[in-house]
Amino acid sequence: MERxxxxxxxxxxxxxxxxxxxxxxxxxxSILSLKLTKMGICSLGCIGDCVNLERLDLSRNDISNLKPLASLKLLTVLNLSANRISNLDPLQSCENLQSINLAGNLISSVDALRSLTELKKLDTIRLKDTVCSFSNPVCMNTSYLSTMLDMFPNMKVLDGERVSGRGSDLYRLCKDIDASLKEIDSSAPVRGPLGPKKWVEDSYWELQPMQQTQTDEAMEQFYELLNECRKLNSKAADVITKTKRTLRAMN
Structure with a gap:
């Protein structure tokens, strides 16, 4: 029963x-689902005795120590948003954890997240929530997205956005762009007495005649990509609307 x-x-x-x-x-x-929000909780006390808990919501409290959660082996969904958490090590024992919300805490670096990499079933992670203006210091890192994708290769959803499967193309594209920019920056020509070295020959920029078949293929690919973007935009709008409704219902 949940109340x-x-x-x-x-x-x-x-x-x-x-x-x-x-x-x-x-x-x-006997408790399988538990919601303890906005209670000013600072100590988890005996919650570890609820060994059959599957869903737990402890959002908007004053929690910093997660040690009592280590015994919750059956926990699958955990909401710890808006607390004072910086150490996640106790959660590595929650072997069935699939989804965790940590937005609005004190997680300062990716090293603090490494204990979660032991959770093989974990595929949904939230460290920031733009709707509620919740975040963590680690989210300010310029390589946050690419680092999270590398650390959690099985992750499907990060901060409410799909990062694998359908709808993940944009995230992958951003990662590739970041990598390309870093590569360009590291191989940038050094200015010498005669000025920068040319990257390409002058003839590189001359327009080459394009075959009709090439034009048709390019246009077809363009319209396919445009149609996919429209679908993703529509899906994103639906998710945002549903999320806002859920948040209003919770508040």
Whole structure:
């Protein structure tokens, strides 16, 4: 049974009595889904006794220590947004974790995320949420996107955007562009007494006659790409609309 928790009056520690009163369950092992949001929780207390938990929402609290979550082996969905978390090491024991929301915390570098790479089922990660204006210091890194893709090759969704499968072309394109720019920068000609060295011969820029078949193929590829972009744009708009509705319902 899942029941939303109300706003607390101060620092709160999760206790057996608190869990029973919120869920209506007498046995903590019977709790499969739990929502404890906006309660001022600073200590996870006995939440580790809910060993059969599959879905857990602890967003908008004051949590910094995740050690009690290490025993939740069946946990699949975890929302820790808007807390004070910087250390994720205890989560590497949550072997069934598939989705995690960490937006609005204190994660400062990609090194703090390496413990999550041990979770083979993890395919959805959120570290920033533009709708709620939540983020983490690590998201400011210019190589954030490419680094995340390298660290989590099985990831499907990052920060609400698909990074693999249908709809991931834009992310892959950005990564390729970043790599190309770095390569160009590292191989840039050095200015000497006679000026910069030419990258290409002058004749490179002369227009060459194009066969009709080549023109037709190019146009066909262009329109296919344009049509795909329109589909992605429409899909993105639908996702944004649904997300806003969900957030309004939660608040």
């Amino acid at each position: 939303a928790a109300g706003v607390g009056d101060g620092d709160v520690r999760i206790t057996v009595d608190l869990l029973k009163s919120i869920t209506g369950e007498f046995d903590l092992e």
